[in-house]
Amino acid sequence: MKxxxxxxxxxxxxxxxxxxxxxxxxxxxLDAGFIGFVNxxxxxxxxxxxxxxGRKGNKIYLHGSxxxxxxxxLLKAKEISMTVMHLxxxxxARSGLHHSVNYRSxxxxxxxxxxxxxxxxxxxxxxxxxxxxPGRWDGIRSMHQExxxxxxxxxxxxxxxxAKIRDVGVNDEPxxxxxxxxxxxxxxxxxxxxPVSDDQLKSGIKIxxxxxxxxxxxxx
Amino acid sequence: MKxxxxxxxxxxxxxxxxxxxxxxxxxxxLDAGFIGFVNxxxxxxxxxxxxxxGRKGNKIYLHGSxxxxxxxxLLKAKEISMTVMHLxxxxxARSGLHHSVNYRSxxxxxxxxxxxxxxxxxxxxxxxxxxxxPGRWDGIRSMHQExxxxxxxxxxxxxxxxAKIRDVGVNDEPxxxxxxxxxxxxxxxxxxxxPVSDDQLKSGIKIxxxxxxxxxxxxx
Numbered sequence: 375m376k377x378x379x380x381x382x383x384x385x386x387x388x389x390x391x392x393x394x395x396x397x398x399x400x401x402x403x404l405d406a407g408f409i410g411f412v413n414x415x416x417x418x419x420x421x422x423x424x425x426x427x428g429r430k431g432n433k434i435y436l437h438g439s440x441x442x443x444x445x446x447x448l449l450k451a452k453e454i455s456m457t458v459m460h461l462x463x464x465x466x467a468r469s470g471l472h473h474s475v476n477y478r479s480x481x482x483x484x485x486x487x488x489x490x491x492x493x494x495x496x497x498x499x500x501x502x503x504x505x506x507x508p509g510r511w512d513g514i515r516s517m518h519q520e521x522x523x524x525x526x527x528x529x530x531x532x533x534x535x536x537a538k539i540r541d542v543g544v545n546d547e548p549x550x551x552x553x554x555x556x557x558x559x560x561x562x563x564x565x566x567x568x569p570v571s572d573d574q575l576k577s578g579i580k581i582x583x584x585x586x587x588x589x590x591x592x593x594x
Numbered sequence: 595m596k597x598x599x600x601x602x603x604x605x606x607x608x609x610x611x612x613x614x615x616x617x618x619x620x621x622x623x624l625d626a627g628f629i630g631f632v633n634x635x636x637x638x639x640x641x642x643x644x645x646x647x648g649r650k651g652n653k654i655y656l657h658g659s660x661x662x663x664x665x666x667x668l669l670k671a672k673e674i675s676m677t678v679m680h681l682x683x684x685x686x687a688r689s690g691l692h693h694s695v696n697y698r699s700x701x702x703x704x705x706x707x708x709x710x711x712x713x714x715x716x717x718x719x720x721x722x723x724x725x726x727x728p729g730r731w732d733g734i735r736s737m738h739q740e741x742x743x744x745x746x747x748x749x750x751x752x753x754x755x756x757a758k759i760r761d762v763g764v765n766d767e768p769x770x771x772x773x774x775x776x777x778x779x780x781x782x783x784x785x786x787x788x789p790v791s792d793d794q795l796k797s798g799i800k801i802x803x804x805x806x807x808x809x810x811x812x813x814x
Contacts, residue, residue: 383637387663409681409695411631413640417603420633422642424679424699443607459644461629461784464727466805470719470734471741473726475629479644499690506693507684514690514775521691544792555734556799557792560809564681567781572764579776585686588780594814 383483384536392538400537403458403480404429408506410456410482412436414444427456428498428505434482434530435498435505445526454486454530463562468546468555476559480537482530489527492519498527509584566592603703604756612758620757623678623700624649628726630676630702632656634664647676648718648725654702654750655718655725665746674706674750683782688766688775696779700757702750709747712739718747729804786812 376397378384386393394400404427411422423444428435434456438445448454463476489495500511544557566589569581596617598604606613614620624647631642643664648655654676658665668674683696709715720731764777786809789801 383639388659388661409679411642411677411679413633413642415635415640419603419673419675419703420635420640420642421675421701422631422633422640422677424677424697426695439608441608453639455639455641457631457642457644459629459631464786464808466727466730466789468735469741470723470731470737471745473723473730473734475646477644481641483639503690503693507686510686510693511690514693515688515770515773517690521689525691544794550735551794552796553735554796554799556802556805557795558801558805559790559792560805561787561790562784562812563787564782564784565814566684567783569686570779570781572777572779574764574771575777576772576774579774581778582776585776585778585780588684592782594785 378534378536381534384481384534386536386538389538392540394537394539395535399539400480400535401429403460403478403537405505406460406478407458410458412444412448413455413457414448422457426502426506428502430501432532434484434532435502436528436530437499437502438526440524440526442526445528448486449488449528452485452487455481455483456530457481461562462541464560465544466556466558466560467544468550468553468557472544472546474540476540478537478539480535482532482535484530484533486528486530489529492522495522495525495527498529499525507584507588509587513582513584564592565594598754598756601754604701604754606756606758609758612760614757614759615755619759620700620755621649623680623698623757626680626698627678630678632664632668633675633677634668642677646722646726648722650721652752654704654752655722656748656750657719657722658746660744660746662746665748668706669708669748672705672707675701675703676750677701681782682761684780685764686776686778686780687764688770688773688777692764692766694760696760698757698759700755702752702755704750704753706748706750709749712742715742715745715747718749719745727804727808729807733802733804784812785814
């Protein structure tokens with residue numbers, strides 16, 4: 375098992391029984407979604423902005439306009455952190471204190487660089503899009519040079535990371551199991567609904583396989 | 595229409611057509627979920643931590659252990675910001691540049707204070723829990739004094755906020771509508787599955803109405 379090294383920045387202090395530094399488990403959390411909260415200091419205050427991302431190995435690809443204030447600032451600082459979370463259920467205990475949620479969350483810390491080479495930028499964007507929906511990149515028109523020029527593509531290298539996973543049932547105080555209180559889990563999940571074609575779609579175009587595969591994978 | 599005042603900290607620079615400062619719309623985004631990303635500076639680096647919250651008027655309630663490093667640090671700073679996001683769909687355009695997601699996100703900025711009075715703490719916790727699932731607070735055993743003592747309850751007052759909402763279809767370049775490329779939306783939503791009773795549940799206890807109402811509201 376390959377693990378990220380624990381250091382002051384990524385060591386989990388609270389709820390250590392839910393903590394993991396396992397690279398494979400963290401990659402699985404990253405691959406289960408495509409929206410991360412990128413952290414940023416603006417005017418001395420911490421803020422976080424949800425952004426789409428793609429992952430390939432220990433690289434994370436982000437993109438934005440060349441004028442994107444957050445990305446240009448992070449590229450100047452050359453470092454970045456990002457948090458991804460999936461909510462899996464409500465944990466309804468007999469006492470308030472033991473209420474919780476089931477979830478998977480990962481926090482990544484790394485370096486960030488601007489991709490300047492056109493080929494590298496396109497590879498980054500392809501990774502980004504195929505991470506969201508495999509096959510989509512090859513199903514659309516290719517990029518115009520002018521579009522590529524005004525797009526900023528940033529490559530994060532994950533230097534360290536940690537994750538927290540809660541995926542168990544209710545844990546109540548021993549003496550509370552005898553109470554007349556219902557306890558249990560309400561599972562939550564994100565699902566996809568049937569694709570809705572653009573109302574200006576050229577006639578005769580069917581929903582392509584890569585879109586239907588996504589729907590089949592994530593439908594209820 | 596009541597709006598948050600625009601200032602340097604909350605004014606949205608990019609995608610202004612998606613921006614809103616409308617208090618009612620922002621409250622609706624907050625009430626559609628219960629997990630927010632709380633922003634924090636640790637060792638000079640910005641990080642964000644997903645936390646449960648409850649809302650009542652312009653107050654947001656958070657809680658944690660008295661030893662919670664982030665909350666105690668934020669309480670010392672007396673200010674806080676938090677971001678909430680709901681993902682509503684993939685926007686699949688004919689070109690890469692016009693791919694997007696439909697979403698609702700809100701960022702709140704405010705002051706934070708520690709609730710020290712027992713009654714105020716319990717009110718904050720009730721708001722927190724009933725925000726997640728209306729009726730739950732009255733369906734569980736009441737808190738022990740010792741539990742209340744070791745719980746930190748923090749009350750945020752929203753001073754200003756902004757939100758971004760994208761809820762429209764595909765917008766492509768005029769000349770691309772004639773391409774043989776499928777475009778459309780894949781709606782995404784978070785749903786609840788049927789409640790799973792704790793396997794140590796005392797016999798004869800049925801799933802209560804407040805849990806079934808939640809399930810009926812969020813089921814597929």
